[in-house]
Amino acid sequence: MNIYDIAKLSGVSIATVSRVVNGSPRVSEKTKQKVLAVMKENDYTPNVFARGLGLDSMKTIGIICPNIADSYMAKAVAYLESSLHSYGYDCILGCSGFGQEEKQNYVNMLLSKRIDTLVLVGSTYAGNGKDEYDTDYIREAAEKTPVFMINGRVRGDNIYCACADDYQATYEVTKALIRRGRKRILFMYDSDSFSGRKKREGYEAALAEANYPVRGELKFRTKNDIEYTKNLLLEYSNLEFDSVVATDDAMAIGAVKYAKVKGLSVPEELTITGYNNSIMAVSCEPELTSVDSKLNVLCKTTVDHMISLLEKQEEIEKNVVVPCEIVKRCTSDF
Structure with missing residues (x-):
């Protein structure tokens, strides 16, 4: 033996x-x-x-994101790679897409490379919130190597999560709109991911606190795409709303373009807020009010904790929640 x-x-x-x-x-x-x-x-x-055998680190970190073309994902990967390289680690990147089987295959592929840890970027890896089976592959991976999640949360041994406080940020944005007298607040989202669910819960909590009804028609599912969102809003032109809470900047800019087509003044007739405070927010005309989800802090926290675990063998926090910041610009009046 x-x-x-x-x-x-x-x-x-x-x-x-x-x-x-x-x-x-x-x-x-x-x-x-x-x-x-x-x-x-x-x-x-x-x-x-x-x-x-195996005591010497391979000095290699596996990073998986669903879509590197997404500006949020690209920014996260760039930060992680740069920071990890400064500690002498190489990175292997996989772009899994959003399908369950594809995500599992990419995790297994990177595990076969004898990586030191695995980093999963994005809340899609935290499952649908209804069944635990769709995150079993992450718990299985964590039996072999530490797993770090950025803006997603899965319970299990050897799994470490850093998340933006999306619930609180969306709650505060919605409350600010209510204080300005907005009555029909459109919530625009593109997925029921962990982050998407937290944002929706924050929106609904603010409405409930103000005794506003949670209207199904004002929870508007679209794609994270400017033109698609603009065209979809135009298609539903009979939908009445006086403000928009979007879960990403691209959707919010789609709403800005919709307002221009309809001849609505922003923010007087239509207030619009985005999310992630991307470069698009300052490229938009008028410039977009957006929630800064502190991606740089999430990534820095992840790397700092990873180094503490790998090189210092220190106990680290399992779940870190990072406060967001509402960056007020020209598309809101609060």
């Missing part, structure tokens, strides 16, 4: 077995106990090779 046999029986890599032997904090408690049980059942005594 050798280390390869133990790894095979345990369903983990030989590097993971070595980490268990050496008491590395990079292995989840569940995986550790499973490997130790297999070792005990087979009377396995680690030799010098087993103790030494």
Whole structure:
């Protein structure tokens, strides 16, 4: 019986077995106990090779995002790579798309590369909020290597999450519109992701607090695309609303373009707010009020915690929530 046999029986890599032997904090408690049980059942005594194998870091981090063409994702990946390179780590990037099978395949592919940790960028990896089965593959990955999530949250050992406080930010934006007398506030979104759900909950909480009804027709699903959103709003031209809370800047700019076509003055007749405070917000005319979700802080927190775990073997927070900032510009009057 050798280390390869133990790894095979345990369903983990030989590097993971070595980490268990050496008491590395990079292995989840569940995986550790499973490997130790297999070792005990087979009377396995680690030799010098087993103790030494895998101790040296590969200095490689796996990063997965659903769509690198998205400005939010691209900015996150750029920050992560730059910061990790400063610590001497290389990065392997995968663009998984949004499909369940594709996401699982990319995670498994990167795990096969003997990465030190895995970073998942975006709330799509946190599942649909209804069933836990769609995040089981993340918990399984965390049995083999630490998993860090940016703006997504999955419960499990060896999983670390940094999220923007999307609930509070959207709540505050909606409350600000209500204080200005807005009655029919259109909520525009493109997905029911973890982040999307938190934003919707914040919107609904602000309405409920003001005794406003939550109207189904004012929860408007679109795509994160300027022209598509403009055209869809024009298609639903009978829909009455006096303000827009959009979950991304591209949707909000689509609403600005819609207002121009309809001859509506912004913000007097139609107040519009976006999200993520992207370069598009200041390129828009008029410039767009937008929520800064502090992506740079999320990424910095992730890297700092990762280095603390990998190189200092320190205990780190499992869940970090970062406050957002409402950046007021010309499309709002609050």
